Amino acid sequence: MASTHILSAYDDELKYLSxxxxxxxxxxxxxxxxxVRALVNSDAALAQKVISDDVILDHAEREIGDKAIIxxxxxxxxxxxxxxxxxxLRIASDLERVGDLGKNTAKRVIAVQGTGVPRKLAxxxxxxxxxxxxxxxxxxxVYSTRSAEKAEAIRSRDEEIDAMYTSLFRELLTYMMExxxxxxxxxxxxxxxxxxxxxxxxATNIAETIYYxxxxxxxxxDRPKDDSSNTLGAITE
Amino acid sequence: MASTHILSAYDDELKYLSxxxxxxxxxxxxxxxxxVRALVNSDAALAQKVISDDVILDHAEREIGDKAIIxxxxxxxxxxxxxxxxxxLRIASDLERVGDLGKNTAKRVIAVQGTGVPRKLAxxxxxxxxxxxxxxxxxxxVYSTRSAEKAEAIRSRDEEIDAMYTSLFRELLTYMMExxxxxxxxxxxxxxxxxxxxxxxxATNIAETIYYxxxxxxxxxDRPKDDSSNTLGAITE
Numbered sequence: 001m002a003s004t005h006i007l008s009a010y011d012d013e014l015k016y017l018s019x020x021x022x023x024x025x026x027x028x029x030x031x032x033x034x035x036v037r038a039l040v041n042s043d044a045a046l047a048q049k050v051i052s053d054d055v056i057l058d059h060a061e062r063e064i065g066d067k068a069i070i071x072x073x074x075x076x077x078x079x080x081x082x083x084x085x086x087x088x089l090r091i092a093s094d095l096e097r098v099g100d101l102g103k104n105t106a107k108r109v110i111a112v113q114g115t116g117v118p119r120k121l122a123x124x125x126x127x128x129x130x131x132x133x134x135x136x137x138x139x140x141x142v143y144s145t146r147s148a149e150k151a152e153a154i155r156s157r158d159e160e161i162d163a164m165y166t167s168l169f170r171e172l173l174t175y176m177m178e179x180x181x182x183x184x185x186x187x188x189x190x191x192x193x194x195x196x197x198x199x200x201x202x203a204t205n206i207a208e209t210i211y212y213x214x215x216x217x218x219x220x221x222d223r224p225k226d227d228s229s230n231t232l233g234a235i236t237e
Numbered sequence: 238m239a240s241t242h243i244l245s246a247y248d249d250e251l252k253y254l255s256x257x258x259x260x261x262x263x264x265x266x267x268x269x270x271x272x273v274r275a276l277v278n279s280d281a282a283l284a285q286k287v288i289s290d291d292v293i294l295d296h297a298e299r300e301i302g303d304k305a306i307i308x309x310x311x312x313x314x315x316x317x318x319x320x321x322x323x324x325x326l327r328i329a330s331d332l333e334r335v336g337d338l339g340k341n342t343a344k345r346v347i348a349v350q351g352t353g354v355p356r357k358l359a360x361x362x363x364x365x366x367x368x369x370x371x372x373x374x375x376x377x378x379v380y381s382t383r384s385a386e387k388a389e390a391i392r393s394r395d396e397e398i399d400a401m402y403t404s405l406f407r408e409l410l411t412y413m414m415e416x417x418x419x420x421x422x423x424x425x426x427x428x429x430x431x432x433x434x435x436x437x438x439x440a441t442n443i444a445e446t447i448y449y450x451x452x453x454x455x456x457x458x459d460r461p462k463d464d465s466s467n468t469l470g471a472i473t474e
Contacts, residue, residue, distance in 0.1 A: 062455060069319060076313040082306060089323070093330065173424060177417045183410060190424065191431070218299060 013071045017064060017088045024060045024095040025140040027053060029133055031102035032199055036129040038109045039192060040122035050106035057099035064092040087213035094202040101195040108188040115185045124168045125192060131161050132199040139203045143210055151210040152219050161200035168193050250308045254301060254325045261297045261332040262377040264290060266370055268339035269436055273366040275346045276429060277359035287343035294336035301329040324450035331439040338432040345425040352422045361405045368398050369436040376440045380447055388447040389456050398437035405430050
């Protein structure tokens, strides 16, 4: 009876970690979505909300870290349970960084407010953001099912985001070349695009962590390239 | 006798993790230094070396992760020892990302090779890189002494890097505005500068982890602001 009680308390601790991770994921997603909306609508109040929300996410990561350590020390888990807890630490760290990217984008809203974001570029950013956020949402869904197979499938989808980022990168360079008055705004938009592209990288990291939690192994084969715009100097010259 | 033997083997495992972290740190430092040198000298061969070195760093992070999990499962550490091992995981993750930043800078060497890097900008990048690498080197030294006090002192030094990054950011914008032919190169250099500035952020993360490993607490007070160039739209307008 006592041992059932201990096991169930342990199970509750693992479930608690898992629920907190899902909550972090939901908030990180919302922040990134709000940040892009704030950017394309020059909505300073929404940008400010994103910046404030980041504190909640930082706090959640610390709390998950503390809880994970306490659980390891108290339950001395091995094998799958230990991987589950260490995986939680990694995922919490990736989600905290996703929140930072949302915050960084939100901070740039004020910098580009004077000129606004040209309609075509706004659509490009929204499209890139939609793709990255679907990737993040899907990986969080896979997290709740712990499917190694699905985790591996998501990992291979990052290439689409990279391709769209590359196209947006080119377009931003073109705007800058056409009119030097676009340079300041477009530079900030370049960093925003890069922030969004990096959300996809973090979703890929999370997919790899889920694979590891479930199987104890790293997924095979290289992950998709992380930054194809690096060679664009040759293309846009 | 048997228990001394076990304790000494355990100690060896902790020391092994610690030594591998220091090795990762040395390589990450070297990669970032080489990347900037490759950039300002248009040295494609050196850039290629940095890109290849990143594989070693990725491999080291995985190995440290596997070893840490095995050590936790086998030794079931609590308190300071557990924090030591979990801290190793975090630091390895930060160092792996520092290596990624070096690699990303190295990849841009080819993109800017056509035009080369103007002398004044090259000096700015070198200076920023020197500062960030001193920060990284110092935090790795603190890691080997595990001094919470020194870790806290390093954490407050990130502001200097941010200020220099902001100044370089402005200068790059000016170059782009002066001549649209500079835009492609300067955009890549902007990302390089951002990469270097982020090395400082990772050094700060590592300082916080060392503080946590040593004391079991998070350092008090806000960390320095992470990106003051975000509001520069207003200044360069």
